[in-house]
Amino acid sequence: MSYGIDHVQLAIPAGGEEAARPFYARILGLRELVKPPALAVRGGAWYRGPGDEGIELHLGVEADFVPARKAHPGLLWADLDGLAARLEAGGFEVTWDNESIPGRRRFHTFDPFGNRLEFLAPA
Template sequence: MTFQFKNIDHIQLAAPTGSEDKARKFFVDLLGFEEIEKPVPLRQNGGVWFMAGSIQLHIGVEESFIPAGKAHPAFHVKNIEGLQDYLRSKNINYIEDDRLPGANRFYLHDPFGNRLEFLEWKA
């Protein structure tokens, strides 16, 4: 082959039209992502973009939004117990899952019902 996949450039999740402020409260205020500017030609589509480290997360808005049942991004976290403590202190519910050998992980849902996975691989 003459090509090579390098990494994921960004993840896009969907949300209902007009929910950009709700996305900001969740991803920036709660999870600590930074909002990044969308390119001018794409702003007319609505939505909002975020970044944490090298991870870009785009929220696209849809008039007839339905959250995916199983599809989800998985975020590799350093000190997952610290994240869980933080979420508990904010009264955010999450679902622990010990079915992946060698990993500590849990799920939570964003305000729109999208499932998010957080995991840390055991040494």
């Protein structure tokens, strides 16, 4: 048996799917997946990439939405500098922290809903 994480789910407010697409699809370059019909009626969106076997993020609608300002996924990203440049060009703040974890390049940003995301260069 193998172990790993199949996906990470982040909460978004009701109706947030359209605001999510420019960030998750255009800036991050993730591909939106078709949700199973039984789950599609709940709203939200699923994304995968980069590539067919990359990370999978699920955005789930939460009625009393509050952004995750501290809790966050740590996502490995091959082109960390390119992603940081795209985020900044899109108006998203990038906060680098290459000192806290010796030998690791990483930064934090927030999605359009205020959810914290961490991106790290592969070790």
